[in-house]
Amino acid sequence: MPHDRPARARTAAPAPLPADALPLARRIALLRTTAEADPRVEGVLLYGSWTLGEADAHSDLDAYLYVREEDAAAFDGREFVERLAPLKLAYTNMYGILAVIFEDLMRGEFHVEPDGTGIAEIAGWRDQIHLPRPEAAVLLDRTGRLTAAARELAALTPPEPVATAQQLTDELANWTLMLAHVRARGEHARAHHLLHAVITPLQLKLCRLLRGSTAHWLTPSRALEADLPATDVERYATTTGPLTPEAVRTASANSWQWSRDLAAEAAHRWSVRLPSELHEEIARVLSSSSRS
Known part of the structure; x- marks a missing residue:
């Protein structure tokens, strides 16, 4: 048989x-x-x-x-x-x-x-x-x-840095602007979800790319404390918080500042293109919402 x-x-x-x-x-x-x-x-x-x-x-x-x-x-x-x-x-x-x-x-x-x-x-x-x-x-x-x-899956191919960093910085700008709009509308729960479920994984991937720590690329929060420097873990912590309007406002501002810092580092290292004017406009929208 x-x-x-x-x-x-x-x-x-x-x-x-x-x-x-x-x-x-x-x-x-x-x-x-x-x-x-x-x-x-x-x-x-x-x-x-x-x-x-x-x-x-x-x-x-x-x-x-x-x-x-x-x-x-x-x-x-x-x-x-x-x-x-x-x-x-x-x-x-x-x-x-x-x-x-x-x-x-x-x-x-x-x-x-x-x-x-x-x-x-x-x-x-x-x-x-x-x-x-x-x-x-x-x-x-x-x-x-x-x-x-x-x-065929034994070799781990790290992500190509330049194209990946460009993709991540663009994604962070786009999703953070959406965050600013929904928070301005008063949808604090939706903004809270965007921060944690959408924006944070993108930030952690960009951070891992910059630190050369891409072994846990597909689940970027995995083993975060062991894989990344304490200063990065501390920055990540400032982007989290409870579901209150004030906490979401603070976390949103901290999140965008970290995104911009990571993007600037990527631009310096790999000549990633950054829409500086748009980045400033996103910061203004985040800070000027009367309903946040």
Whole structure:
């Protein structure tokens, strides 16, 4: 039978883990043996903190389950995952991913994909997912295709600085002007959301680009305290605050000043073009709103 082949790619021995990551390690080991015993599963690929060597007691179990094309439609992802441990919650989240909470409150996300099209899509993950140790990320690979695809994600290509800095400085000007307008309208909750959900990630990316610390590019707040100098973390802190008109006004002003300082640094280093007149106008709009 073609699917009676032994699993070829077993997980490489992981780097030493902190003691509090051992429950995750045990669950991953169980996931591997469970998948190996199910002939419908062609491959299992981990992503997230485990594959980056950053797992701890608070890490999730994130995995792609590649199921044989002929079995994919009928495959019950919840039933499969429940073999690892009892579940307190399981549902399909807004991104179409099986999200679970195990009985010990460990979170998990499981993408169930047909093996043919699913593995082929990995080629499009470049610059989105980084697998520095591909053999540690691949728990099961019955054909070798998954391991080959994962190896293409081993090298981390840092963002090109000049074009990226230009994009980020332009984005910061645009979104900060929107922030000024909605705050002037009296929509303090919306302004608060813009600061934290839209503007801050852009600032942190520009800051990481300037500091040469882009390992956590896709989630720029991750390991912020360890990755960036204390002075940058302190600047970031001044752009946050509670949802009150005065706090949002202060955070908005501090945020735009930090954006301008980062933009000026980028312009000095990479000759990024800055619309200085527009920057001054945004500052005036932020400071002159009578309804803030």
